[in-house]
Amino acid sequence: MQTEQEKQQIIFVTGPSGAGRTTAVRALEDIGFEVIDNLPISLMDRLIEGQPLERPLALGLDVRNRDFSVNAVINKIDMLAEDERFDLQVLYMDCDESTLIRRFSETRRRHPLSVEGAPIEGIARERDLLQPIRACAGILIDTTAMTPHEARAEVQGWFRPEEGKSLAITIESFSYKRGLPRGLDIVLDCRFLRNPHWEPALRAKDGRDSAVAQYVAEDERFDAFFLGVVDMARLLLPAYQEEGKSHLAIAFGCTGGQHRSVALTEMLAKALAEDGWQVSKRHRELERRPESDRVLRGQEA
Known part of the structure; x- marks a missing residue:
């Protein structure tokens, strides 16, 4: 049986658009993680079953991915959680609805799931879509009251190995x-x-x-x-x-x-x-x- 130290560490990073997922994957990259953002789920098996990586791996999962599927993500979570070769964690970056609406209004970005351009409908659809994955997440970071700098520090506080907070x-x-x-x-x-x-x-x-x-x-x-x-x-x-x-x-x-x-x-x-x-x-x-x-x-x- 492999020890925790011998396992390949993998972090799935997801959450609704505007909640800080991109900030999280960049924060992980800066502390030594191999980061792949928006990897098609159909290619995930090829990556995971390939040669072991020397660094821990962080995968950003986004509903904008062309083959994104909640069921496929949950199946991957179940599969990796049962595989003794891997140490899987799911990091979910969350935020309340009113703050997401404000963030999209301030940046004037179009929400990826909003057909008409108004963000509120897309935000509600995405939050509902991601709820089963949110329920699987071991670490939930709510960025509602955080600046990007604070969100970055919070993510690194969970995963920065030299700070001794590996648990x-x-x-x-x-x-x-x-x-x-x-x-x-x-x-x-x-x-x-x-x-x-x-x-x-x-x-x-x-x-x-x-x-x-x-x-x-x-x-x-x-x-x-x-x-x-x-x-x-x-x-x-x-x-x-x-x-x-x-x-x-x-x-x-x-x-x-x-x-x-x-x-x-x-x-x-x-x-x-x-x-x-x-x-x-x-x-x-x-x-x-x-x-x-x-x-x-x-x-x-």
């Missing part, structure tokens, strides 16, 4: 009713904690809300569970890093993926970030909501 950590919440997310290393079931769903004042909120988080934390079993999880993470993360593991995915699951798992994801992400780890957090079920609903709930939290 990328993703913490995710999910609903067991919808099944487990892809590519998890550690799954923690928090359905034993009391459920804010049964409190009328909390039902419409989610685990990012301080009242919901406090309700979950007041369960008499919470402290022992959460402190145990933090202690486990602090034990395992340096060991995984020493072994050369490049990405670790931890997930909390609950019944609906709205309250308990979200609160615990937020808490663990905060604790590990305070320890100095590079952490990305995801809330799978919250991401399925309409964007306007997500924004409103995030403001309430």
